[in-house]
Amino acid sequence: MVTPESFYHVALKVTDVDAAVAFYxxxxxxxxxxxxxxxxxxxxxxxxxxxxxxxxxxxxxxxDRAPYEAAGLVEDLPYGFLHFGYVVPDVAAAAADLEGDVLFVMEPTVFGDMKIAFIEGPAGERIELLEYLD
Incomplete structure (x- = not known):
């Protein structure tokens, strides 16, 4: 079992970022x-x-596109909900703990100043595990 430190964010893919900003x-x-x-x-x-x-x-x-989608790390994604993210102290340890129990959409990867991984929840939702690197 992985114990997140915090629920951090929700991410959406939209056709018009400015219109989405205005809405929210x-x-x-x-x-x-x-x-x-x-x-x-x-x-x-x-x-x-x-x-x-x-x-x-x-x-x-x-x-307008998920950064990991634009980087070619995953297939093109549909508009709407992309993922929600949880901060964990150690993505590699979390991935090792979850291995064999969940489907990994994206294995642990260093992405900018973070290490991230994506798993799939029971309804097909994507869940990001993220660790800030110093």
Missing amino acids: RNHLAGEVIERKRPDEDATGAENVSHAALQVGDKRLYVF
């Missing part, structure tokens, strides 16, 4: 804490438009 700001008092658009020469995981919003006590990320 106007209807759920979302506060934009980060907004990025890719540079003209961006490739892979950097070629993603996204915003992070604080909605209530949680973060909501809206992407």
Whole structure:
């Protein structure tokens, strides 16, 4: 069993990041804490438009493409719910603990300043396990 330190975020893939930001700001008092658009020469995981919003006590990320999708680590994903994320102290240890009991959508991978892995829940939902690297 893995014991997460915290529930961190929900991620959505949307057709229009600006429209999604406006919706969550106007209807759920979302506060934009980060907004990025890719540079003209961006490739892979950097070629993603996204915003992070604080909605209530949680973060909501809206992407035009998931960074791990843009990097080619998973197949193209449909619009809508991408995943929810839990912070764990050690992704590799969590993965070892879960191995054989769950389906891994993406094995542990260093991604920027994090180590992440994705597992599939019982309804097919994607769950991100994330560890911040120093």
